[in-house]
Amino acid sequence: MNYFPDRFIVRFIPGVSRRRALEIIQQVGGLTLLDEIPVLNVYTVGVDPLLLNIKMTILSNFSGVEYTEYDGILATQLTPNDPLLPNQWGLLKINSTRGWNVTRGSTFVKIAILDTGVQTNHPDLVDKIVLNKNFSNSSTYEDLQGHGTHVAGIAAATTKNEIGVAGLAINPRIINVKVLDDTGSGAYSDVAQGVVYATDNGAKVINMSLGGTFFSTTLQDAIQYAKDNGVLVVAAAGNNNSDDLFYPAAYPHCLSVAALNRNDTKASFSNYGSSWVDVAAPGVDILSTLPTYENRTGQTNYGTLSGTSMASPFVAGLAALMLSLDPSVNNVQNAIETTTVPLNGTGSLYERGRINTYTALLKIKG
Incomplete structure (x- = not known):
């Protein structure tokens, strides 16, 4: 694909005012104004990738529209060739x-x-994993459940390798720390050990797509230890459709992530509450890596899962890209939060809106 699937360009004929142009764009519906070039009477609009072509056609039929066209990707930079990328809507x-x-x-x-x-020999992850550790009661650090492999792929599957999916963090590496057993459960103390281990072994970002409603001072102290040592901790807000505090996401030093559907509205299951949920990210029907062998998800190789567990690694992957440009955790978290796309519910369901990779990276680059 040599154009952006979630945006396109529209040019209006000379004499069409900006006000009229915006009225037409609004009348089509489902479009978001992203940018404009007044001297050319050109506007760039965002669109659901599934509706790209139909929205372009509808808009092009309006009186006053000169043309619509795809917003192409310049070929001077990376062009992912992962075959499942077009299906990775998130x-x-x-x-x-x-x-x-x-x-x-x-x-x-x-x-x-x-x-x-995480499955350590998965074709789309094998080149990314640099360290493995098991703190769970399982006998292996391999993923027999499926959840961890899926989360890892969202954050950092190998990109531009002509197989499978693309991961957000192209060059950053993965530390596989197993803190949940093969049924997907674990102890707070094991998670706390995992946080300390990851911090002591060079992690710059920790992703925890896990949690519970029990408050643990030990886990909070472990996260404080990570923060004090320059680690950004990202956690899923939970799937109870509740504003009750969910840990570790609700700890002050965690970047807490809610889940969105394709329409940029809160996923039906996602926890919420602007007092403790920081940002939002896609979390419904997210395509990623799964173990190549039988596991509890019922899918192998690649598949879709839903949850705030899927939203959190998008933020972790973005943080890893940003920390490559600026090692300051505070600067990176601030840039993530202040470059989000405002949504309905911003300020009530979540403190900020949906993460925006491009604008966050531009801000941290300076």
Whole structure:
């Protein structure tokens, strides 16, 4: 694909005012104004990738519209060739392909995936995993459940390798820290151990697509330890459709992530509450890596899962790209939060809106 699937360009004939142009765009519906070039009477609009062609056709039939066209991707930078990329609506929604023209990240930045383990020889992950550790009661750090492999792929599957999916953090590496057993459950103390281990072994980002409603001072202290040592901790807000505090996401030093559907509205299951949920990211029907062998998800190789567990690694992957440009956790978290796309519910369901890879990277690059 040599054009952005979630945006296109429309040019109006000379004499059509800006006000009229915006009225027409609004009348079509489902379009978001992204940018404009007044001297050319050109506007760039965002659109659901599934509706790209039909919205272009509808708009082109309006009186006063000179043409609509795809917003092409310049070929001077990375062009992903992962065959499943067109189906990765979440990755495309957060403006990742454009963001990769700013940076692909550094191999020195490591994302710790604290989860059910990660399949270490998965074709789309084998080149990314640099360290494995098991704190669960399972006998192996391999992923027999499926959840951790899926989360890892969202954050950092190998990109531009002509197979499978693309991961957001192209160059950063993965530390596989298994803290949940093969049924997907685990102890707070095991998770706390995992946080400390990841911090001590060079992680710059920790992703925790896990949680519970029990408050643990030990886990909070472990996250404080990570923050004090320059690690950005990202956590899923939980899937109870509730504003009750959910940990570790609700701890002050966690970047808490809610889940969105394709329409940029809160996923039906996602927890919410602007007092403790920081940002939002795609989390419904997210395509990613799954173990190549039988696992509890019932899918193998690649498949879709839904949850705030899927939203969190998008933020972790973005953070890894940003930390490649600026090592300051505070600067990166601030840039993530202040470049989000405002949504209905911003300020009530979540403190900020949906993450935007491109604008966040531009801001941190300076």
